[in-house]
Amino acid sequence: MSANTQRLKLPLLRTEKGRRTITGYLFILPFILGFLIWFLLPAAVAVWLTFYDWNMIRDPIFIGLENFKEIFRDKLFLQSLKVTAYYTLVSVPVSLVLSFLVAMLLNSKVRGISVFRTIFYIPSIVPAVANAVLWNFVFNTEFGLINMVLRALGLPKVMWLQKPEWAMPALILMSLWGLGGGVVIYLAGLQGIPETLYEAAEIDGAGRWAKLRYVTVPLISPVMFFNLIMGIIGSFQVFTAGFLITAGGPQNATLFYVLYTYRTGIQYFDMGYAAVLAWILFFIILGLTLFVFKYVGRLVHYETI
Amino acid sequence: MTELSSVSIIPVSKPGKKLIGERLWRAFIWALLVFGAAVMILPFLWLLTSSLKTQLAIFRYPPQWIPNPVRFQNYVEAWTTKPFGVYLRNTALILILNEIAIVGTSSLCAYGFARIEFPGKNFWFGVLLSTMMLPGIVLMIPTFVIFSRLHWVNTYYPLIIPAFFGGGAFNIFLLRQFFRTLPEELTDAARIDGCSEFGIFWRIMMPLAKPALATVAVFTFIGTWNDYMGPLLYLSKDPNKYTVALGLATFRSAFLGRTRWDLLMAASTMMIMPIIVIYFLAQRYFIQGIAVSGLKG
Numbered sequence: 001m002s003a004n005t006q007r008l009k010l011p012l013l014r015t016e017k018g019r020r021t022i023t024g025y026l027f028i029l030p031f032i033l034g035f036l037i038w039f040l041l042p043a044a045v046a047v048w049l050t051f052y053d054w055n056m057i058r059d060p061i062f063i064g065l066e067n068f069k070e071i072f073r074d075k076l077f078l079q080s081l082k083v084t085a086y087y088t089l090v091s092v093p094v095s096l097v098l099s100f101l102v103a104m105l106l107n108s109k110v111r112g113i114s115v116f117r118t119i120f121y122i123p124s125i126v127p128a129v130a131n132a133v134l135w136n137f138v139f140n141t142e143f144g145l146i147n148m149v150l151r152a153l154g155l156p157k158v159m160w161l162q163k164p165e166w167a168m169p170a171l172i173l174m175s176l177w178g179l180g181g182g183v184v185i186y187l188a189g190l191q192g193i194p195e196t197l198y199e200a201a202e203i204d205g206a207g208r209w210a211k212l213r214y215v216t217v218p219l220i221s222p223v224m225f226f227n228l229i230m231g232i233i234g235s236f237q238v239f240t241a242g243f244l245i246t247a248g249g250p251q252n253a254t255l256f257y258v259l260y261t262y263r264t265g266i267q268y269f270d271m272g273y274a275a276v277l278a279w280i281l282f283f284i285i286l287g288l289t290l291f292v293f294k295y296v297g298r299l300v301h302y303e304t305i
Numbered sequence: 306m307t308e309l310s311s312v313s314i315i316p317v318s319k320p321g322k323k324l325i326g327e328r329l330w331r332a333f334i335w336a337l338l339v340f341g342a343a344v345m346i347l348p349f350l351w352l353l354t355s356s357l358k359t360q361l362a363i364f365r366y367p368p369q370w371i372p373n374p375v376r377f378q379n380y381v382e383a384w385t386t387k388p389f390g391v392y393l394r395n396t397a398l399i400l401i402l403n404e405i406a407i408v409g410t411s412s413l414c415a416y417g418f419a420r421i422e423f424p425g426k427n428f429w430f431g432v433l434l435s436t437m438m439l440p441g442i443v444l445m446i447p448t449f450v451i452f453s454r455l456h457w458v459n460t461y462y463p464l465i466i467p468a469f470f471g472g473g474a475f476n477i478f479l480l481r482q483f484f485r486t487l488p489e490e491l492t493d494a495a496r497i498d499g500c501s502e503f504g505i506f507w508r509i510m511m512p513l514a515k516p517a518l519a520t521v522a523v524f525t526f527i528g529t530w531n532d533y534m535g536p537l538l539y540l541s542k543d544p545n546k547y548t549v550a551l552g553l554a555t556f557r558s559a560f561l562g563r564t565r566w567d568l569l570m571a572a573s574t575m576m577i578m579p580i581i582v583i584y585f586l587a588q589r590y591f592i593q594g595i596a597v598s599g600l601k602g
């Protein structure tokens with residue numbers, strides 16, 4: 001009887017290892033299915049789309065490499081790349097350094113420090129839409145906060161969102177308000193540096209500057225590196241600010257790459273070309289990440305304590 | 306000790322002078338902190354005072370920091386200009402289902418990765434880590450194509466169903482890190498007693514993982530409440546299905562001609578408030594989430 005039921009069971013269930021394998025896969029099944037359905041399938045669809053001209057209404061037409069050739073004729077593509085590169089090159093280094101300095105300040109032992117930490121962190125979790133609405137008003141030429149401050153200082157008013165040369169600095173300024181997310185990561189890193197290292201450095205006669213240069217900076221460099229990678233990846237995904245505040249303007253000065261991709265695909269229904277744009281974004285981010293790992297990664301100091 | 310300190314080899318400046326230097330330094334740090342905090346707080350103050358001003362007071366220079374008269378009516382008007390009650394109900398529906406889906410399935414997957422040994426586990430964990438590196442926005446176009454083929458555009462499905470498939474690599478990773486810190490002895494004892502693997506997960510690990518689960522729940526709340534891209538892609542054609550984020554984004558078009566900044570600021574304040582409340586209620590889970598994984602949500 002018992003031998004009979006044994007034979008009916010799947011061979012995998014007979015051994016302890018087999019049972020464990022099945023249990024393990026059952027536990028991670030949601031992830032595996034999700035990976036196949038929401039990751040691999042869209043990726044395959046994205047490959048397929050690149051060879052077709054399709055507006056989602058009529059049947060797709062196979063056009064070979066036409067979508068790829070279009071890239072070289074498309075001035076807006078070039079413009080959106082320039083805009084995104086400008087944003088990345090300014091906002092990433094500035095926020096990397098600024099949030100480190102803020103984290104240093106917030107790591108000092110002065111009264112009320114937890115209140116300061118809260119104040120610096122909260123702007124980073126404000127919903128992007130509310131953020132866009134608020135800053136749209138802050139940058140208002142006639143009665144916005146910034147121009148009122150400029151007026152109080154006796155400076156001329158700036159048409160932040162109407163002039164192509166000012167729109168991007170405005171959006172970068174706005175993004176700096178949300179640097180708290182990076183600050184908290186730095187802060188966790190700073191608090192992980194053992195106090196004994198600073199004491200040892202003091203015994204060796206190190207002053208404030210030397211402690212910063214030879215203890216803090218090397219030990220925080222992995223966190224800085226992490227924030228750099230995340231900053232680059234994040235800056236290539238900026239959408240809401242450019243979409244809601246400036247609508248890509250004035251004169252395409254804030255036509256971020258994702259905004260252009262969104263327009264191409266979701267507003268103009270040029271799905272094939274939008275898929276090409278998405279693939280290019282993927283390879284840009286991949287390329288930049290690998291580049292940063294290879295050339296900046298070697299500057300990172302890994303301590304084995 | 307006394308012997309050691311008498312043979313001081315370090316050149317130390319006079320103690321009195323050093324103390325003054327230290328005090329000045331602290332004052333300097335404090336001044337910088339106060340200045341920085343003022344800059345960070347100013348936009349919030351601006352938002353709040355503007356939301357309580359009359360239309361005329363909005364345009365006045367110098368600006369009134371304490372509005373006179375205070376107009377609470379702005380909040381009532383903002384709430385009724387657009388059906389924010391409906392938007393709130395829609396957002397709550399998406400939110401509740403996402404919480405259930407994400408907390409439920411990410412903890413299952415995380416337990417599998419953290420506590421069960423099976424062939425192929427490292428491969429799938431590698432897959433998980435690599436999906437964390439790829440920004441989801443890259444798949445925006447093909448995913449939109451798939452959802453429109455399924456006729457899911459203008460439904461809540463695209464914003465809910467995917468959450469049931471593991472709840473995101475970041476959450477799985479965070480919970481896996483937490484499960485790994487729990488002692489093995491607990492589960493070994495239960496296994497000897499004949500407890501099933503799911504029983505161990507459900508009855509022993511889940512109660513212990515409450516802080517980590519709370520972290521995931523808080524990040525899910527923030528992510529869903531703040532999400533704009535998702536509702537924009539899939540719900541923007543049907544105003545009855547708008548979320549709060551989508552409603553606020555289209556709020557400006559509710560007025561012809563002059564922009565009603567007073568009402569816009571009131572509506573924005575209402576959208577920010579729940580986030581700030583959540584922050585103060587769940588502050589420690591924020592810090593935990595960031596410390597465990599070194600990632601921000």
